[in-house]
Amino acid sequence: MKASMRRWVLCAAALAGTASMPLVVSADGPPISAEAARALANIEADRGKRTAEDRRAAERLTVEGDRAYRKQDYDAAYRAYFNAYPNFPTAYAYLLAGDARWRSAVQFQERRAGQPVPDGSTCLEAGHRFARELTMDLANHYEVGLALAQRDSAFRRKYPDLADRARGAASCLQAVAAQAETAPPHSCVDIPRLRACLGEPLLK
Known part of the structure; x- marks a missing residue:
């Protein structure tokens, strides 16, 4: 299967879920969401279809991601890891993609420091939409x-x-998602708490 097709499968799974996703019992670990279970099933189904070229492409992109991450260019790091794992899925690329995505969000919010963007907002707004996005990304x-x-x-x-x-960051981020879900209208996401969940950068 081509890398673009594998990414479509994973992205289709991501679009199908909800903020309150059912849990599936894993035979070799703790319960996981239905979204994660579907993604893992797709990874397993494609196992024999991946080539040495797929693996090399994933490794090149992971190196690019690491380089950007160490420069604290978390948006570029996220995009590199996100493009790496459809070629050859690894725990490393998935976990670093999740980490880099939310570091990028924190970085953007801190840099804009309350300055309005074209849609008129001055912060990352809490609520169902954000909670769903964060929960889906955790899965x-x-x-x-x-x-x-x-x-x-x-x-x-x-x-x-x-x-x-x-694992610790995911648990903390899930609590942030739950808090955002019940936040009053037009509330802002607690960016310091989001940053605290991530802790120190994973790569130095």
Whole structure:
């Protein structure tokens, strides 16, 4: 399957969910959302279709992501990791994609410092839309990445702390999503809390 097709499968799964996604019991780990379960099933179904070229493409993009991440260009890092894992899914690319996406959001909000954007908003607005977006991203990046990490002993040896940090961040971000879901109209997302969930950058 071409990389573009694999990305479509994963993105289609991401668009299908809701903020309150049902949990699926995993045979080799904690319960996961239906969204993450579908993504993992697609990854497994495509396992035999990936080529050495797919793997090399993923590795090149991951290196690009790491380079951008270390420069604190989190938007570029996110795009590189996001383009890497459809070619050859790895726990590393999924977890770093999730982390970089929300660091990019925090970075953007802090840089604009209350200045209005063309739509007139002065902050990242809390509410159902944000809560759903964050919850979906937790499913499609953090949950999938953690499930892949659980199956990959080489990853756990190479990055002994990464999965634990991602798990802690995901739990904290889920609480942010729950808070945003019940926020009064026109409330702003608690950016300091979002930043605190992510903690120190995963790569130095």
